[in-house]
Amino acid sequence: MVLEKAVLAVVTTNEKKIKGGAPVFICDNQKEMDSIAKNLEAILDGIAHAISEEIYIIVKHF
């Protein structure tokens, strides 16, 4: 099977909603979340998708 997408990281302000799997980055506020997501996006060559107001996932689209 060829992997087409992978969740590389999760960025959140609400740690209760996340468990296991990809690395999780816990932030204090929206501003910090935006800045971390932006950095991760650039470093990992992935796209930051907003799942909800509190959760971003960084996804690599192969």
Added chain:
Amino acid sequence: MNEYTLPIFYGVFVGVLARLFMLKTDYRQYPTYLHGKIIHIALGFIAAGLGTIAVPAIMEKEFTAITFLTLAASQFREVRNMERNTLSELDQYELVPRGSTYIEGIAIAFESRNYLVIFTSLFVTLAYLIFGFWMALVMTVVCFIISKVLMSGGTLKDIVDIQYVKPHFDGAGLYVDDIYIMNIGIPEKRELVLKYGMGFILTPKSFDARTTIANIGQRQAILHDVSTALGVNRDAGEPSLVPLAKRDLEDGRVGVFVLPQKHDLDIAIRVISNVPTLENAIRMPTESKANRKGEKKRWF
């Protein structure tokens, strides 16, 4: 000099001329380089030679000469492979790739144009030998017209209506009209996307067209052509700035989202209109027997 010399020279000359006529560098940027052109002119020369020689050979009752044409066929199939391999290799380094369907279309065009050269040379030499120079000249014009007709396929404007729509966001979702394109999380990136992005809605004119533009290769060809003609605001390591084309499942419309460097609406619409309908993407569901009502033949 014998009776065949002039017809042979004329046949080869017209064949090479036909190849040059069919070798155009346009916005598709291929073949761009002098060396690429030389390869195709040289192969055109070989094709012209093969087509021309076949006629005097048959007139001299050397029927085995026809087997050389099979050699030509395998030779030009190799041309298709060469083009496919080169373009596929290069495609990995394109900011907006052409896609395999488009590449296959280009490769087929290169192969078939060599066959057109063979036929041109063959018929022109035949006309020269049987009817003389003036008839050969008439045949040359006829062959050029046929080549012109055969090499120009259809374009998108024949099968879709194109309309500009400004892209917008609903939450994190990017939309062109009501067609969902992608999810972009970071607000800063959303601003960039709205600043640079342009959206187009392609409405298919028929049921056949609906299936054709649904083809992913066809959609990629649209994105590639627009990005080539108008530039693209994108770089490696910026995956969120990506041109995409998505389909409306309800009615088969396609929403095209592009990030051109030159925001010229007229040119963009003209470029999309002139995107070739790829041979490999064309589908004709209405030609299927099951779809044709009133044509049912029942034998029992």
